[in-house]
Amino acid sequence: MASVTMIVNGKEVTANVDPRTLLAQFLREHLHLTGTHVGCDTSQCGACVVHVDGRSIKSCTTLAVACDGASVTTIEGIGTPDHLHPMQAAFRENHGLQCGFCTPGMIMSAIDIVNRKGHQLDEHTIREELEGNICRCTGYHNIVKAVAAGAQAMAGK
Amino acid sequence: MYAFSYHSPKTVRQAATLLGKNPDAKVLAGGQTLLPTMKQRLASPSALVDLGKAEGMSGIEVKGRNVVIGAMTRHADVATSAIVGEAIPALAALAGGIGDPAVRNRGTIGGSIANNDPAADYPSAVLALGATIITNKRKIPADQFFQGMFSTALEEGEVIVKVSFPIPSKAAYEKFPNPASRYAMVGVFVAKKGSETRVAVTGAGSDGVFRSAECEAALKARFNPKSLDGVKVKASGLNSDIHASSEYRAHLIPVIAKRAVAKAMAK
Structure with missing residues (x-):
């Protein structure tokens, strides 16, 4: 297991994860932020795109541990049902x-x-x-x- | 993906030590090829040495008559770099055409070169520009670096730190992408520096990137698209697959080279 700390949608989170945990998996299964989708799981489709330190990346092709210290924004972090982005x-x-x-x-x-x-x-x-x-x-x-x-x-x- | 131990060294020296202790380890740069390969279980390293936090691995600077790019510099940063755009616009354009925007935000020049995928874009620029690959151990000229498909001169525990590109007088990259995958079926980088013209081809060779002797000979007398009229490239040694026969790729090489020369002259 490896420790990872990141800021997700403005909140700091720390977790112990299997190093092979993908960022998409971490967001969906550990943080229950299921707005980030996994379509192809082969970095073709882009359903998993999130922002890491302000840049778009494919979260199915990034390890969660590689985002240690980063700031991550998901679809849940940009607006609310009442106040859409x-x-x-x-x-x-x-x-x-x-x-x-x-x-x-x-x-x-x-x-x-x-x-x-x-x-x-x-x-x-x-x-x-x-x-x-x-x-x-x-x-x-x-x-x-x-x-x-x-x-x-x-x-x- | 099979399990692995994860290491995040702070320096290149630490990375080399970790690689020495784990002969089965792989270096993780941007991960845009390695992670999909591991997900398909085509690679199963026991350890990953992530260079993401290693100091001094990214950045772009001009040193003398060279543009020096750190190995962990992302494609997006090369594509939008004012320095590269000014000194070697062909290299910036090449980086801006790799994958898609999200892939360019992760993928790195060092990772692309170390992987030496036969359809990768960067190796053609490294070879045509006559770049030097600077590792933690030595400097390797491009002509000696690429040693066949997915194979390079890198030894165990050797890590690319920087790539130094001599600034050409004229250069351009042109590719014929597969309509589905967008990988180059044929990609040609032409570079003229002084009296020397080099033409490197990616996507076509069954041994990966190579220099086209036929195109270079044709362009030697005059760097002009017309010089490539009637040039024939041999189909032997070229890839033949469901996307294109080796004869088709052979035909494409001078055609794409001609477009690249025209592009280089237009600048």
């Missing part, structure tokens, strides 16, 4: 989801895109930047609209 609100308003399984990763990646590329995002940029997030329902069209709208809404946050 502007990007979450944009996905709702633009029908940016159908089954919703990929949505947590889409939103965490979308926020990362805004952090890196700013608030005025064209369609091409959004589609390129969402390369690591797969949706099997929507055909992406409304996701792209949602990200563009969410990016603008984040400017007024």
Whole structure:
């Protein structure tokens, strides 16, 4: 077992884990933060994207112990059902989801895109930047609209 | 994934000691290849030596006529580095085309080079630019470093610390990605420095990255896309799989090289 301490959504957590525990597993099974999804488990689909020290990463392809000392933000950490993050609100308003399984990763990646590329995002940029997030329902069209709208809404946050 | 013991050394020296004590250990850099491989049980090291907290392993600086990049520098940091963008824009562009944004935020240059995946992007830049791989023990020229698929000159307990890239006068990377995996079926890095032109090919060789003698000979007289017209590359020694035959890859090499030269000249 190995000890790991990290800040998750603003709260410090310390745990003893088997070193092979993936960050996604740690969040879901140890902290019961089940908003982070595991779709493919092979770093293709992006349903598991969270932010580690402010950067998007695939939590199914990162060891929890490797995040010792880091600050982790999950989908639970960005908004509440009553006060959605502007990007979450944009996905709702633009029908940016159908089954919703990929949505947590889409939103965490979308926020990362805004952090890196700013608030005025064209369609091409959004589609390129969402390369690591797969949706099997929507055909992406409304996701792209949602990200563009969410990016603008984040400017007024 | 099988169980392993986890070590998080604070220095490269400690990492080397740990690797010496655990002959079956593997170095964990960004983990973007190693962890999926372990999840599939294709690798089962008894110990992982994580370089994430080892000091002095990341960062980018210009030293003389070289850009020196720490082994633990993430692809995203190379892609967006003002230093790399100014000195070797082709290298920044290459880093920005690896995997996807989340993978680029974890994956490292040292990890990519040490792994020497036959379809990885970085080895082509290292070879074409004639980089030097600086380890905890010695300096290894690129021409001696890559020794076949997933095989390098690294010895047991040897850790890449930095990679030093001579700044070329012209360079560009162009790849033909597999439409599904986005890995290079053929990727070509061309670099011109003084009178020397080097052309390194990834994704195609059954022994991993290699220099294309045919393309280099054609470009020697004149660094121009037209110089590659009519150049034929032999299919022997190239990969043949469900994605492309060796003949198809052989055809692609001068085609992609030509695009890379055009891109290098446009800058």
